[in-house]
Amino acid sequence: MLHRTLAALAAALFLTLSSSALAAGPPKGMPPLPPQPKVHPAGIPANYMLVSPCIVGMGEHWADVKAGIHATTLYGTYQGKPVFTEIMLLPADFAAGKSYENVLRPLPGYQIDHVDIEYLKHGHPGMAYAHYDIHAYYVTPAVEHKICPNGVAVPM
Numbered sequence: 393m394l395h396r397t398l399a400a401l402a403a404a405l406f407l408t409l410s411s412s413a414l415a416a417g418p419p420k421g422m423p424p425l426p427p428q429p430k431v432h433p434a435g436i437p438a439n440y441m442l443v444s445p446c447i448v449g450m451g452e453h454w455a456d457v458k459a460g461i462h463a464t465t466l467y468g469t470y471q472g473k474p475v476f477t478e479i480m481l482l483p484a485d486f487a488a489g490k491s492y493e494n495v496l497r498p499l500p501g502y503q504i505d506h507v508d509i510e511y512l513k514h515g516h517p518g519m520a521y522a523h524y525d526i527h528a529y530y531v532t533p534a535v536e537h538k539i540c541p542n543g544v545a546v547p548m
Contacts, residue, residue: 426452433469435499440467446543449536450527451475465495468527470539474499477528482521483511502530 426442436454443466444453451470468476479495498504508527515521529536 429472431472433472433474435474435501436467436469444544446470446540448540448543448545451539451543453478467499474502475529475531475536475539477504477530479526481524481526483523496526496528498528498530504528505530505532 426445428442432438433454437456439456439458440454441457442452443455443457446452451468454467454469455464464479466478466480467474468478477496477498479492481492496507506529508529510525510527511522512525513522515523531539
């Protein structure tokens with residue numbers, strides 16, 4: 393599950409940046425935006441940017457960097473193909489009765505195979521407070537575990 397935390401970290405760091413901040417470069421101490429591929433993956437919205445390297449067991453994260461971080465839909469790819477939809481939600485929003493409609497849905501042409509929900513009590517850099525990372529995978533768990541075998545992993 394730690395590799396998921398790194399993936400969420402990368403996505404969270406860049407979701408908190410404004411488009412003008414990205415143009416000027418990330419703030420001191422934040423990792424740079426990964427190089428953008430020459431070919432945008434089919435199915436990923438055109439306004440989304442690559443925000444993470446390939447994460448072991450997950451893939452690359454794509455996000456609308458102009459959007460807010462809470463309940464923003466992210467997408468994951470591996471070898472140029474979509475493999476998941478992700479949202480990050482705050483426990484306080486659930487406690488307050490906030491509803492989320494139609495935010496965890498597959499991209500057109502894909503079906504959700506399974507959903508993983510991870511509670512991060514202390515969050516992670518970029519979103520360093522309690523929240524849930526919810527991933528809806530389009531691939532089986534067996535395929536998920538083979539994604540990015542040489543990608544970025546979180547050291548134990």
